[in-house]
Amino acid sequence: MTTQEPSGKIRPGEVWRDSSGAVIQAHGGGMLYHEGLYYWYGENKNGITQGDRCDVIGVSCYSSADLQHWQNEGIVLPAVPDDPRHELHPTKVLERPKVIYNKASGAFVMWMHIDTADYALARAGVAVSSSPAGPFHYLGSFRPGGVMSRDMTVYQDSDAAAYLLCSSDNNSTLYIFRLTDDYLRTTGSGARQFIDCYREAPAIVKEGDQYYLITSGCTGWDPNEAEYAVADDIMGPWTVKGNPCSGAEAGTTFHSQGTFILPLEGRPGAFVFMADRWNREDLADSRYIWLPLRIQDGKITVHWQEEWDLSTLGGSKL
Ligand code: DGJ
Numbered sequence: 001m002t003t004q005e006p007s008g009k010i011r012p013g014e015v016w017r018d019s020s021g022a023v024i025q026a027h028g029g030g031m032l033y034h035e036g037l038y039y040w041y042g043e044n045k046n047g048i049t050q051g052d053r054c055d056v057i058g059v060s061c062y063s064s065a066d067l068q069h070w071q072n073e074g075i076v077l078p079a080v081p082d083d084p085r086h087e088l089h090p091t092k093v094l095e096r097p098k099v100i101y102n103k104a105s106g107a108f109v110m111w112m113h114i115d116t117a118d119y120a121l122a123r124a125g126v127a128v129s130s131s132p133a134g135p136f137h138y139l140g141s142f143r144p145g146g147v148m149s150r151d152m153t154v155y156q157d158s159d160a161a162a163y164l165l166c167s168s169d170n171n172s173t174l175y176i177f178r179l180t181d182d183y184l185r186t187t188g189s190g191a192r193q194f195i196d197c198y199r200e201a202p203a204i205v206k207e208g209d210q211y212y213l214i215t216s217g218c219t220g221w222d223p224n225e226a227e228y229a230v231a232d233d234i235m236g237p238w239t240v241k242g243n244p245c246s247g248a249e250a251g252t253t254f255h256s257q258g259t260f261i262l263p264l265e266g267r268p269g270a271f272v273f274m275a276d277r278w279n280r281e282d283l284a285d286s287r288y289i290w291l292p293l294r295i296q297d298g299k300i301t302v303h304w305q306e307e308w309d310l311s312t313l314g315g316s317k318l
Contacts, residue, residue: 270315
């Protein structure tokens with residue numbers, strides 16, 4: 001299958017539907033491009049919000065050739081309602097799933113934040129599948145290098161090395177761990193970065209030889225100002241640059257919180273900033289904010305637009 005040029009209007013913050021007309025449930029999401037299709041994984045929050053949370057339903061997956069029309073691939077990692085002690089029981093927490101593909105083993109590896117409802121467990125969970133559309137088999141969770149792990153992302157570098165970036169030490173510090181070659185575990189004790197900075201929701205991208213990391217502050221479901229940092233080495237040191245956002249509501253990341261930076265396939269330099277506009281009263285109705293992300297002269301800018309077209313993303317065509 002060949003990739004279709006992404007085209008069509010994006011209206012950040014509106015209700016987005018899949019090809020069957022159902023509202024897309026893929027919060028705290030991430031994207032994987034594989035053999036002509038984009039796979040969008042995220043938290044299915046299509047339940048009742050009670051006291052700032054809703055029960056775990058599982059990880060949803062949607063696929064699309066053009067980033068505009070999304071086919072629901074179903075819940076690829078479902079909750080386990082029958083066993084109250086299971087880490088995927090609906091009373092627990094499963095957030096920010098991200099999937100990377102291990103070419104050597106042929107496995108699609110999902111990493112996610114696994115927690116108890118009081119967020120005290122603070123672990124990273126891992127699941128695997130032989131297909132991008134699942135089903136994923138849950139392997140379990142652990143504290144990487146023995147430290148807490150809450151908001152997280154995984155990043156696969158151009159040399160196939162992969163990394164876990166996670167908020168740790170009660171969210172005060174961000175750790176970066178290199179994964180094992182099979183992507184199933186972390187190695188070593190990690191790089192301790194952003195010490196006492198209280199950053200979460202990491203979203204990372206590489207452009208040229210530089211890594212760029214956007215994070216949020218720690219204000220629960222309420223939005224705050226994003227900040228980005230740059231580094232020559234993913235393990236650090238990271239240099240904080242400031243708020244990448246501009247335009248209306250730039251001080252609250254457009255009333256949202258980042259989750260992923262999507263590089264467009266076959267268009268070097270074209271990126272989409274993906275964020276969640278959480279609705280803490282009704283988490284199922286949280287909306288998606290996608291905006292063009294531009295990197296120029298070492299600087300990121302994400303400018304607010306009510307509506308934009310995917311075909312205008314720029315970048316150079318391969
Ligand atoms: C902020 C995190 O980024 C979200 O993923 C979620 O854990 C909320 N906090 C819960 O309040």
